[in-house]
Amino acid sequence: MIAEYFDTPDDAIADIADGATILVGGFVSAGTPSNLIRAVRRSGRRNLTAVANNIGLGDLLDELCEDRQLAKVIATFAIRASGTRSSRFEAQYRAGEVELELVPQGTLIERLRAGGAGLGGVLTRTGLGTMMAEGKQTMELDGEEWLLERPLRGDVALLKAWRADRLGNLQYRLAGRNFNPVMATAAELVIAEVEEIVEPGEIPPDQVGTPGIYVDRLVQCEPIPVRWEG
């Protein structure tokens, strides 16, 4: 229950296994665990499945393609509509070297939430009548059609928050929350990088974005800047 500190992001992720499914918090530059992603790259782990909002928008996740560490990506942004800029992920995807499961953003977060909240699935209209509904169960209830979306979980979640206390409570800043609080609930092992570590009680109880019971490991790092490449 008391989160474990690590001196470096490399130590914090050292025991991630080849073939692991990794939930990666953040939305482009906001709330992105950039040091943990770099550490995964340095670790050389392979055959990974990454679940993240975006890949190939200038984000560090794309770097995991340099040495073909990713077998599969589950994301909402993956291939740019315009071909003026290309990512490593895109090149590998076109070469058939990495699998892509594209998921609508609202469905991705609900699937993760279901995975963390003990729900067997949710019914949404999002994706009905589109490629996203292929192979999925639909139901008609009271004359309305719904698409059944199943839970999604990870072996590991990599999160970024602003501050943490010794109990693992996380406080986010600005729009840095995004996928982080839900991903914190949906993985066996939750690792957070934070900019600052404080004493329990310093984060006011109503400003805790992720209660400490969800967080297994903490590492304090200076964030690595990321920008969207348009």
Next chain:
Amino acid sequence: MIAEYFDTPDDAIADIADGATILVGGFVSAGTPSNLIRAVRRSGRRNLTAVANNIGLGDLLDELCEDRQLAKVIATFAIRASGTRSSRFEAQYRAGEVELELVPQGTLIERLRAGGAGLGGVLTRTGLGTMMAEGKQTMELDGEEWLLERPLRGDVALLKAWRADRLGNLQYRLAGRNFNPVMATAAELVIAEVEEIVEPGEIPPDQVGTPGIYVDRLVQCEPIPVRWEG
């Protein structure tokens, strides 16, 4: 989008119709819209359906039974296990004068959330093999059994928050959130009583518990104390 102020809770609820379904925020004493409930009592509206965590635990909702204003209650706490104390609701329930739909607390909040979030339902294990599953659809998925729970919405939601700004942003204090933020999303008309009204920007953006777009009406009142009667 800019919330409308009312001078009294009676004015704020004046146009609730007979037969309306009313979501009532709060958990016993915490975050309970006690002034708005009293105003509904004074309004004399009848044939109402109330959706609330509790009735008859010393709460003011029980007062709506004095003049038989409630036709139905959807709640998690309704009839005490011990018969040492009895509520008006209990007496009316035993006389067959009011209907009760008892719902597990985690299912009640998910049904309300689904109603507010545009979801057609959620799958839960809660209630499987119990009276709560009677008449409901179950599904087997990957060898696990799930109970399908459908969305729940209200015509009106009565909420209590600590502070509001002119845009209707609500800030809760301590454990006063409970059902309020989700109920704010799941009714056609949302009315909040607050202890204080401040200027936009005075509630820090990361401490807004309910964004103002959900809130239609505001009234400033001194809370009426409520205690659980054991």
Next chain:
Amino acid sequence: MPADNPPTGLSRELIALRVARELEPGSVVNLGIGLPTLVAGFVEPADHILFQAENGILGYSGVSESDFDADLINAGGQPVALVAGASFFDTADSFAMIRGGHIDAAVLGGLQVSARGDLANWYVPSRGGGSVGGAMDLAVGARKLIVAMAHVTRDGEPRIVEVCDYPLTARRCVDVVITDLAVIDVSPSGLTLRETAPGVSVNDVVAWTGAELDTSGPVCEMPL
């Protein structure tokens, strides 16, 4: 044949103490209404047990009647104090925590527990209606479910039975039953007596239990 009256067992407070000893240091625990609430008063602060209240608190330290704040209550409506590092959240997040398996242990009261671990604790048929609160979610979601209850009813009927005749809270959910007479483990193969209360014999427990009870393993007196 059982005697007319069950032996005198533990007080409610001592049951709560025994439950407190069952909790792992550093664990996250939800306490149901009634007897389970007393457990908060018996844990060792050094064990850093964190109590969750389903109305939206993680990290309350116990009931504090002296200083009532209407917005700072547990799920039994009792005023509570907070530990450093507590947090608040809404009911949706609270039950995501409960249903999602993030609570290490829940302590619930019981009306009946069956030999296969079914729990009935929310509906007294003679009273009807019922109050379920968070019990059904806790029963399916908590990693370990401890039921704390009197071993028999006021009328002397066993509460531990082959099959519950009260309406269920959840099927096959109970891990341990702690009563005024005994500590009983529940597993897929049935009920195993682990401990007896001081002054209570194995035969007493068997006599006042309405289901088959394995007493072949080591049975010790409750450490209190």
Next chain:
Amino acid sequence: MPADNPPTGLSRELIALRVARELEPGSVVNLGIGLPTLVAGFVEPADHILFQAENGILGYSGVSESDFDADLINAGGQPVALVAGASFFDTADSFAMIRGGHIDAAVLGGLQVSARGDLANWYVPSRGGGSVGGAMDLAVGARKLIVAMAHVTRDGEPRIVEVCDYPLTARRCVDVVITDLAVIDVSPSGLTLRETAPGVSVNDVVAWTGAELDTSGPVCEMPL
């Protein structure tokens, strides 16, 4: 027969201006990536339009490149400034807001719009893979869906078609299409021309539109 090239219509900025005029004062609006983002620069402050970004902001006032804070970006990754009364939330709450019908209007880019209001905007078959972001949720959840796009492709193919051949974002979701050439209303009975861009004739619009277009009502020049 259409001329070889469509007439010169509005610039991207003027399309954004026309979209801004379509927004109701006091409404809550989500702007998609690309052209729609420009709309934030053209609304009247007095209209108190509140912009939602699906990554978790309600109440950003526009793009502000001067002062980049990595944690304060819109869904297009652009740095933004806040209005007084803004709020932050996580992705689950953001899409509850979007899917639950709490956004008054969404402005999305388009690849194709069909006569019955189907939208295709996330997948270019020649490129594959795609990026869907929040588009499918916005298309089903926003109370009003405005599509802002060029009237024809770079190759001179109409983007407004009887039936989309690009993969859909959602069925029957579009309410209004605003292009460099025209404003077209979409209803269950089909497409109705409401406005033409300055210098563009009704016949031009008909010629470069690949679906039946009702031009029988009053058609005026866009007020810009």
